[in-house]
Amino acid sequence: MYKPRLMAPGPVEVPPQVLEALARPIIHHRTEVFKEIFLRARAKLAKLTLVPDDVLILTSSGTAGFEAALLATVPRGGKVLGINAGKFGERWVKLAERYGYEVVSMELEWGKAVDPDELINLLSQHPDIAALLTTHSETSTGVLHDVEQIAKVARELVPEALILVDCVTSLGAAELRPLEWGLDAVVSGSQKGVMTPPGLAFVWLSERAWAKSDKLNPTFYLDLHQELRQQRQGQTTYTPAVSLVAGLDAALDLLLEEGIENVWARRDRLNRTIITAAESLACAPYAERASPAVAALRAPEGLKAPAIVRGFGKRGMRIAGGQDRAKPVLFRPSVLGYADAYDALTIVAVLEDVLRELGQNIPYGQAVAVAMQVLAET
């Protein structure tokens, strides 16, 4: 018997307090009781996101949140630059193409972070872009793009362009300062660092993004203008997932109690522990700039990553494999959910056992010892 353990970069294990909130009797959304919960959760979410004002909560996945942000702020047919450095960056390029935007795709080798010089070069060739679309934590490769630097460069070279950022796995995981960095859209979702079940998207827009937006493109369910008016009153335009909102409210209490900077530090420390321990097992890091949301690891020479993922599965632990081209070589455990240092050690212990089973010659506890030392020293 193995206990099921969900150690993938989302959906994540959620705290028991969140599960308890989900199991509460349904409340009607057009009531004072719901209004109070909703306004409270919105305020806490803004606090977690380090923005002074409105974060909109949509009943959808994060993808719909990004779609809504793009359609609300960039005129159809406009030119956008999409940083395509993995599965999610690619998604935003496809999204923009689907809607008839003129898309400049900045293609990066998987595992690479954005090189500021290359970005400067590309922006100089396209000074007329209306927006730059990027992921912050690119989950498919484990890379944390330096969004602070990207935004700085963009603000200098293309000051009129909006900077729309997919923060789905970075919110509640990596340092994220939308105001200081000059971001125009922050899009996230419930099922990652916010430790809530999937089903809610979060969208924050900057003042200048709101000012530029004016129902540029027809939308209905994803109409952010309508949502803004409603959500300021503690309501949503259409029926929201009330159970998930109750869960979110509970999860935000835990995150804010810990403190957002402590949450960033915890995830970074645990993730680095896993990466360092894995390196001692000949599993090289895949990402040149590691996101704290996920440990993207290469299978050791001669082993196939899917066999490693299956080995975790046999022991009750669900981690992510690689997507598309990275499938043969990449495996991705994560401490993005409700996880502490002993969960990181367990991931390392399982990795040791799996690799031994696959024929690697590893002394018992070797990598766990490395992990314990990293934890003691950081």
Next chain:
Amino acid sequence: MYKPRLMAPGPVEVPPQVLEALARPIIHHRTEVFKEIFLRARAKLAKLTLVPDDVLILTSSGTAGFEAALLATVPRGGKVLGINAGKFGERWVKLAERYGYEVVSMELEWGKAVDPDELINLLSQHPDIAALLTTHSETSTGVLHDVEQIAKVARELVPEALILVDCVTSLGAAELRPLEWGLDAVVSGSQKGVMTPPGLAFVWLSERAWAKSDKLNPTFYLDLHQELRQQRQGQTTYTPAVSLVAGLDAALDLLLEEGIENVWARRDRLNRTIITAAESLACAPYAERASPAVAALRAPEGLKAPAIVRGFGKRGMRIAGGQDRAKPVLFRPSVLGYADAYDALTIVAVLEDVLRELGQNIPYGQAVAVAMQVLAET
């Protein structure tokens, strides 16, 4: 102390088995375990909907489901006829207008059901419509439109037009036979007769609707073609609300165990009980053809409906008031959720108490006695 009781036409009280399923640990959606639950829930949902094949499950409210069905099947700029007989019929007219369809709005007085002769007249004037949009159970007025008859007329007069039906409050409440009636889209949601928390939409399209559809309009999150391919494999394009899917799976077991025709009969019997008992208290029915999903009742002469809704609230029971123009006169209790005969009696008992408090001279138990007699005889 009063127990909280949610007796509105959605979101509804859900069975404890559903709440229990929601509180289970999160499972990853890209797993065999989820695939099994999802395919099972989809099969049960098709059974409940009396369709032989694919019902798509979206993470959104029902509104997004209707938006997806329209955009998937009707070319932009095409002419559509919308039956505008209340708040939800009006919503579909607005949706179509927002996207640039040419909309013929068939305006009905609130509380009225579609008159087939008027519809025949209108269709004769607009033989070129590409689709007819209607609600089945119009929750805002309590009217159940005779969709079987509407579809029959439309199939005769405008055989090429698709018949897109909002079944949000009729699925699991009123007789609904999409195949026999020749419907082309059935759209519903989780939080009504299906007794699951809000956050999931359901969309079924007929073979001819799928045949006519071909990515006519750009969509991304709501791309039904992509969803169909994924959902046949037990997957969704984007991360689904896994907790709500687990709840849905549990709710469908209860509904199918009871049997869909028994579910229809139960809700109709309970709803008629409430309406008949309310009539004995001088609360006239608002709908000329009552939907089993909701008892739309007029406040007695001289009383304001919002005062009645507040009276219910003081006693712990949440019912719906009237919307827009119906607000002063209409109140709407409902047994659409997890409700039996004794819940219907409780609604009647509360109504008696509220009306007495508001100055009506009603002998104790008068309406409850009427209700008990109706229940005994039906």
